[in-house]
Amino acid sequence: MMSILLKNAQVITLNDDSDVYDKCCVGIKHKKIDYVGHYYPGIDDEYETVLDCTDKAVMPGFVNAHTHSAMTIFRNYADDMKLMDWLYKKIFPLEDKLDGDIVYWASSLAIVEMIKSGTTMFNDMYFFMDKTAEACIDSGIKAALARGLSGDVADNDDPKIKEAVELYKNYNNAGEGRIKVMLSPHAIYTCSLPYLKMVAEKSREFKIPIHTHVSETKSEVDGSIKKYGMSPVKLLDNIEMLKNDTVAAHCVVVDDDDLRILSQRGVNVAHNPESNMKLASGIAPVTKMTDMGINVCIGTDGASSNNNLDMVEELRMAAYLQKVHNEDPTALPVDEVLKMATINGAKALGFKDSGMIKEGMAADIIVINTDKPYYYPRYDIKSAIVYSGSSSDVETVIIDGSIVMKNNELVTMDEERIYSEVGRCVKKLIG
Ligand SMILES: [Zn+2]
Known part of the structure; x- marks a missing residue:
């Protein structure tokens, strides 16, 4: 088992008091953080690998929730379209042509991008998810995975729901515990009410957490009110799909009633500011959510x-959006947005021992090279990462105590091969 010492680091703990320590050591043994503190003579000999982190910041890896x-595989294939046109005219027809081979390589491409930009864990809903699970296992990244579900008829023999439960049986806690499996009804507009009820029942039967899209656009909410006489949040609450492990x-x-329900049920909200901006969906009331104690x-x-899958961009946009939305520059400050992108995400995905630098926590850690002009003159490292830094400064990534990228070189993945396989898959898909 690999043991690693990071020394001379500026450590951003993101623990309860959110301290930053200068010239600090972080020791890693048996996949866990076993030491956070001062350097002492002889400490180097206690670890197999010693990385000098002078001029580098060390913090928990990002969680893409x-x-x-x-x-x-569809990146930049169709842009500047309305959500429903984009989905129904461009994406859904091509998704019918996907296969396991395409999903493996497209997921691998995503994982390369995520690791290189400091993401150590992600939450995914899609198809051929056994292939995404294999890509996760091969790369060493952590993930919560679910087979996306949609349908009209509530049939227990529905091949999609069977596949979703199979995925749980085969891959939950796979990859030495790095993989978790969830159940993912796509949305209330792609699933009938009986179908949603069937998924809710499976979730209870097998104790599988739910990950679903909720109230993304005004047209979705208007449609729900027209069809069911209530908002998507109330509809999902009525069928007991909203629980403290739901994402x-x-x-x-x-509206305020929806927020009260989300808060009471302990639902985890995954906020996607850039997607919401690009698809002109609107601005999620994130500060209201956090005021109500919702885990965002x-x-x-x-x-x-x-x-892109760049979490640094994403957390910066999250902060900016709330400031402009509330006309209040104090809205969503640095500490809060950093916790959303780390500990809150890990909690939502069911990895309760990840997301902070603290003895006993899982070693999901990134090392950021701060010897760049926009980190100077170094008044506040957390502000620098959120407001002036770049994800491309992530230099070394450790997941579950293993190094997956060292000094910008991927250890577990063959980047060139992945680009070339993705090219082959595109030809298969689009011709
Ligand atoms: Zn989505």
Whole structure:
């Protein structure tokens, strides 16, 4: 088992008091953080690998709380369209032509991008998810995965629901515990009410957490009120789909009653600011959510509605959006947005031992090279990362105690091969 010492680091703990320590050591043994503190003579000998982190910041890896990793295959294929036109005219017809081979390589491309930009864990809903699981296992990244579900007829023999439960049986806690499996009804407009009820029942039967899209656009909410006489949040609450392990992506068009329900049920909200901006969905009332104690985390959404998986960009946009929305520059300050992108996300995905630098926590850690002009003169490292830094400064990435990128070189993945396989898959898909 690999043991690693990071020394001379500026450590951003993001623990309860959110301290930053200068010239600090972080020791890693048996996949866990086993030491955070001062250097002492002889400490180097206690670890197999010693990385000098002078001029570098060390912090928990980012958690991308909502994405569709294999959608990298559609990146920049169709942009500047309305959500429903984009989905029904461009994306859904091509998705019919996907296969496991395409999903494996497109997911691998997403994972390369995520690791290189400091993401150590992600939450994914899509198709051929056993292939995404294999890509995760091969790369060493952590993930919560779910087979996307949509349908009209509530049939227990529905091949999609069977596949979703199979995925749980085969891959939950796979990859030495790095993979978790969830159940993902796509949205209330792609699933009938009986179908949603069936998924809710499966979730209870097998104790599988739910990850779904909720109240992304005004047209979705208007449609729900017209069809069911209530908002999507109330509808999902009525069928007991909203619980403290549920991840609700978006929650853009929500009223105070909806927020009260989300808060009471302990639902985790995955906020996707760039996707919401690009698709003109609106601005999620994030400060209201946090005031009500809702666990808000941050996601990129798929790379064809963003169009990248860059969490640094995402948390900066989250902060800016709330400031402009509330006309209040104090809204969503640095500490809060950093926690959303780390500890809150890890909690939402069911990895309760990840998301901070603290003894006993899982070693999901990134090392950022801060010897760049825009980090100087170094008044506040957390502000620098959120407001002036870049994800490309992430230099070394450790997941579950193993180094997956060292000094910008990927350890577990063959980047060139992945680009070339993705090219082959595109030919298969589009011709
Ligand atoms: Zn999505």
